[in-house]
Amino acid sequence: MKIVLDAMGSDEHPAPDVEGAVLAAREYKETIILVGDEARIKAELVKHKTDGLSIEVVHASQAVAMTDKPGTVGRGKPDSSMHVGMRLVKEGGADAFVTMGNTGAALAIATLHVLRRISGVYRPALSAILRLQERSMILLDIGANADCKPEWMAQFALMGSLYAEHALKNNKPRVGLLSNGEEAGKGSALVQETAELLLTGGVNFIGNVEPKEVLKGGVDVAVMDGFSGNVMLKTMEAFGSALFGLIRQELMADSRSKLAGLLAKPAFRRVYRQVDPFEIGGAPLLGVDGVVIIGHGRSNGIAVKNAIRQARNAVNGRIVPAIRQGLSTNAQAAVADGFGEQG
Template sequence: MGGDYGPEVIVPAAVDAAREGTAIVLVGDADRINAELVRFDTNGLDIRVHHSTQIVEMHDKPSDALRRKRDSSIQVACKLVKDGQADGVVSAGHSGASVACGMFILGRIKGVLRPALAGVMPTEKAPVILIDVGANVDSKPQHLLQFGLMADVFAKDVLGMENPSVGVLSIGEEEGKGNATVKEAFDLFRESRMNFIGNVEGRDIFTGNVNVAVCDGFVGNVALKLSEGLAKSMGNILKEELKRSWLSKLGALLSLRAFKRFRTVTDYAEYGGAPLLGLKGLVVVCHGKSNPKAILNAIRMASKSVENKLHEHLAEGLAVHKDLSETKATPNAA
């Protein structure tokens, strides 16, 4: 029920996902959902509607989703996962509420200090995972290490990367650059079994030379929003320039196929949403302005995560590095 468009966007994507073989539970106002469903041929599709009476609005606090709105679609959806009636949640609604419900209803995998949002972004080569992109605005070195560990497993299980390269986002490539947290995290990563390539700078994110870029949620969210804004502005500027003269219009027409390929590569909808890694159940947080294509790809991501047993592999990966990530953690790290 959340996001800028609600059932009008979620339902078409869910129907397409069901046609691909994914069982779907649509949680929210049954009347509004069914009003959208009747527009499609759903015969033989595994789709059911689970009614809930409340919606977390964008002006609500994340805590409202837990305390005041216990029958909200996001809380009910998370409870379905906890009760074993669903395998994962995909939401384009209030991201803070999605994170809060995921953490407090589903709980953390044993050993996880803090769950993290893994944003998947386009690059010149393979996609890059930027983690964390907003779940934790203040992080300790041990948290950054676990973010990297979880993104490493996600890259292998869901994106099909055999040996993903992992870097810590800093203000310089050289060892010793960055604040105290980044410097200590660097040492922890160097002791890990990951394919750690050292520090990476903001300009390295889109080159494709690193598969996982690790940072705290404050830096990650700023980088994510900056990237989204830059891509949109560059597209608008290019569009205006191409309309300036008949010659530029002709050039645009001849380059139409290239522009379409460029749009596909830079479109956030290609990757759907950001999984909240580290929970006992799967939660994928989508952009509030997600279109049906983005929601469908988020559902595909969730489905592939379940099929490839992502959560089991996350627990295994964390266990291997248990001494490194937990024994140095402070008492209030969780």
């Protein structure tokens, strides 16, 4: 298997990206193709032991910045590491593309310019993967589509369910629909119409769920519109970091608390590992015609390695053929809505 890694992705690129590539090549014994500024990548690579590892470098003359606008970068930087890397996947030279870079840009370049949608997909969805009690679950959409239609949401449910089954190895994944109250009949008009579509089959729909149910691991797939999904994910990040900040502050307040903090370090490390997004590394952009995994900009080498593991699971699970197959047998495919044809 060959996995392309965008070496220009993370906030501190290319150091964490190259480190992650080396770690992944060593642990997974796959070929990692680093795409980006060749000189800078090679200057990083010499800092690592790479004997016997399968690491290739492909040059790209441009790089997408975190501040680049998704709407303009697709045409504006046609030789960016994202373009070059995704083209390798498109043309069969690699199996997956992984980036820690600008999410909106990766979404636009994948969807509109290079990989395009799998035939029949209304809209690709960004996902997040949470790991709770040794079980992985997928949330989608978490931000690609601020305004959704019920039939898009039903497709998110199908794609997420296939990902949970094929890449996360959850048997008969339970699909829940995020709502403000669990009773049928509650929820926005969008939720109510989506729930009706989900009841007609294709996925193992267990009903509407509130955030509590999702965070308890009561579902394997949590379906949501990109606006409230984004709010949910960012609330977790912000609240978690605020809470850890508060705990750190109070454990510094006096000598008794300081001693407690010192003794509690291993316990806190165990807690942190269970909520650390870097343990997952990245999550798939579902619905595009190729495996694309997007991670956090502030990733370290371990997070990059874990994102590459996610890509490997997706490739091994043959997620793209599974979605193509799933769309045709579930009659949920978009016939022709003109989206994405302008790229």
